[in-house]
Amino acid sequence: ELEFFFPQEQTFALIKPDAAKNHKDEIMQKVKDAGFTISKIKEAPLTREMAAEFYKDHKGKPFFDDLVSCMTDGPSVVMVLTKENAVEEWRKLMGPTDPEEAKENCPESIRAQFAQNILSNAVHGSSNREHALESIEYVFGELGI
């Protein structure tokens, strides 16, 4: 019925370890206030293999090893978020990668409010529907964490 008019989309979202430790409740509140349905949620530490899989496009870049370390520095919160246009809407709520840019241009975004630095920048989100399906399957399906 409603979904006929407002087709629902799913995205994969992750709260990085530093933010999961210090700002989980505030971030979850912003997720709910933005109208997302939390279809799945699990708190678990990522292995280095999983972090490397999420960020395989960045393999070989100078910050790759530090990025994997910061992603495995404690439990992350992994979620499937459902909403109309969820992939784009979640990235909008995350804000720009660099927290300084986020504070400047998107002060209401999660990264503006809770990022420590460009690596520990609070949250991750899939950049398109294909990546979203792949990550959801990888985390909640195949690995079953």
Ligand code: RTP
């Ligand atoms: P994400 O993939 O985590 O959702 O973030 P994003 O699309 O905004 O950023 P992306 O370019 O895909 O980069 C992935 C993560 O790598 C770290 N990064 N560090 N030191 C640097 O210049 C640099 N650039 C990117 C960030 O932690 C980013 O979330």
